[in-house]
Amino acid sequence: DKKGIVPTKVLNYLPMEIPILFYPTDYGAIDNLINNIGFGYALSQKQQLYNILENEVLNKNKTSLKDYSAKVSQFSAEKQLVKFSEAIKEMSS
DSSP states (O other): OOTTTOOHHHHHHHHTTEEEESSSSSHHHHHHHHHHTTOEEEEEEEEHHHHHHHHIISOOOOOTTHHHHHHHHHTHHHHHHHHHHHHHHHHHH
C-alpha cells in the first residue's frame, strides 16, 4: 500500500554493495530504484525467486558492480539533504 516510499533500510543497504532482493514486487518505488541502479531483483513470481537464489547462492555468481557507485550516489544522505534544502528555499521565496 506504500508504492511511492523507499524505506530507509533499503537506502542503508546501497553503500554496502549488496544486491536488493524485493519479493513480491509492488511495481512501486523500490522496484524503480532497483531498475534505475541495475543492481538487485524485483520479482513477482516464486519461480523467479527460486531461480535467482539458485544462481546467486548456489553458484556464487557475482552481480556486476560496473558504475554502481555513480548510480547509488544520488541516494546518499548528502545528496538528499541538498535536495531537501533546495525545496525549503523554493518554498521560502
